[in-house]
Amino acid sequence: MNNTRLLLKSRPDGRLGPEHFDLRDEQLGSLTDGKARVRVLYVSLDPAMRGWVSASTDSYLPPVPLGDTMRSLGVGVVEESKSDAYQVGDWVTGMTGWTKFLDVAPGDLSVVPQLASIEDYVGILGLPGATAWHGLVVEGQAKAGETLCVTGAAGSVGSLVGQIGKALGLRVIGIAGTQEKCDWLVDELGFDAALNYRTDDLSKGLKEFAPNGINLHFENVGGEPFNAALKNMAPFGRMIFCGFISVYNGEAKDTPPEMTAIVRKRLTLKGYVMTDHFDTFPAIFQELGKLMMAGKLRYRLDVTEGLENAPSVFNKLFDGTNKGKLAIKVSDL
Template sequence: MSGINNLRRSIVLKRRPKGEPSAADFDIIEETIPNPDPGEVLTRTLWLSIDPYMRGRLREEQTYAAGVQIGEVMTGETVGRVMVSGDPRFHAGDFVVGARGWQTHTISQADQLTKISADAAPLSTYLGILGMPGATAYAGVTEICKPRQGETFVVSAASGAVGSVAGQLAKRAGARVVGIAGGAEKCLWAQDKLGFDDCVDHRSLDLQRELQTACPNGIDCYFENVGGAVQQAVFNLLNPFARVAMCGMVSQYNAQEFPPGPNLGFVVGKRVLIQGFIVTDRPERLTEWRAMAEPLVADGSLAYREDVIEGLENAPDALAGILDGRNFGKLLVRVAHEAD
């Protein structure tokens, strides 16, 4: 905040980016903090989630969800503290997840919010491993990839919020897990902290050869987050009856024209299942995942890493960074401290 208690700051879309988004594509506005009507809740934002899907919301054409319009507050999920409640289910001081928007204070319908406890896990984890990214990994692994004992499971963006969870779940299912990440540090972390069997640097001069060495028996399951050259290298090694969970294609999100797709003729011969999915199609998966994962996060059975940017005004730069792979772990903006 600007130091004036009755003002909120919001970041709105100024113009549609051409290529990589930047701070110049957004404006910061200040206005009086509104009061909630009956059935609404006013929250103060503590944490803001930054996710690759946000780039699609900046396009004029609609994808699987409506885009942000010029002058509208940029979308994004938050963890906040209730300041004023117009609904008896919430009280001042409660922590909640579900409010959306790049802003210091948000008015939300009470039905959109879920109360969370700071005692169960760090509040920030409800935007990462216990939030949409974790539930996305859970859905893709359990519903599409379905890894079995001894199979080879490969996940791109292996050190990211989704990929790191997907690989751990496949490992718990008994698969040999190979990650693909950007740089030696991320690859070492995936092996040492997440327990992956191997991890390949996608910046390698010979990605195909290194991936083949890491997957001598081919690839049975692939959790796709990246696309591009990484996808091509993986597809060349898919085994008959492989399963591919198409979660994201971050390598082309900034492209003004999408590149031509690969020749998928091999899909027939190898009987490969390729399925795209959006986790919000099955909202019950988030509740199911959170109930299952909370104790695993609490006892350290599921590992995670967070990359924290300080200050709401830095959200546009954070978005550019996640699209370029500069983050290491779940990317978050700390908008305010819990004790403030």
């Protein structure tokens, strides 16, 4: 059996690209007792991966070693098994990496129920859904009647945060980077309002939408959208930090905002990463499944076929040209 992997060759200074990877074709040997062989179907492309390839060790995960398969989340199907933990035909999810096949031991990947389409386990029933629910409900303690602001609102996490917020009875304003995305948020996803950070006066728009201030803010971007939200927080508001995509490539400085609002308004600021909470995924997916069945969650995938295209496609996350959850289709189910 032939396998293809993408190995990290060098660390980027700026954007990640094909020049930072080696494409490796290799012949797989026999499966070892106690393991299962998984064929990868989709791999997820996420902003956090830019940090995983840096040399910095001051993060929640160590850097991907040079010469190793690029780290990523993915979903796959068990092709062969010599393990009681996996049966042939099982759907599995977890850290697959940029590879067509991988051999796993018990606990390496999680078996998921085949209750939805396999693509749903890249999005709503994958890391984006878990991140959105946990950040909003557990960390943010969202309450009906509150006003919620979401940056990166048309992205894989932000679009779900806003919809979950609406399902829980919050007023929701999203901040995105194009008018098409803003229209999608309001017309199709049910956000109450949306602002275009490239053309709108964010501080003015937030003030008009929330004259009494924002109760709960969900941050994905950093930069001016974050600064505008901070200026417009309500007293005792909460700010939940999921990411700062605007500075991941080193193309923009992480300029600190005017921080006195934190004291004046007695704000709570909290960051989180979902690698700390894998044990909560099953319970979260039960809740998201209920919302899906009730027709309260919509989602779109931006899928490119071919593992070899992953390095080129990755930067759509930073150009803002992706339309929905960015993923690579590695093989058919």
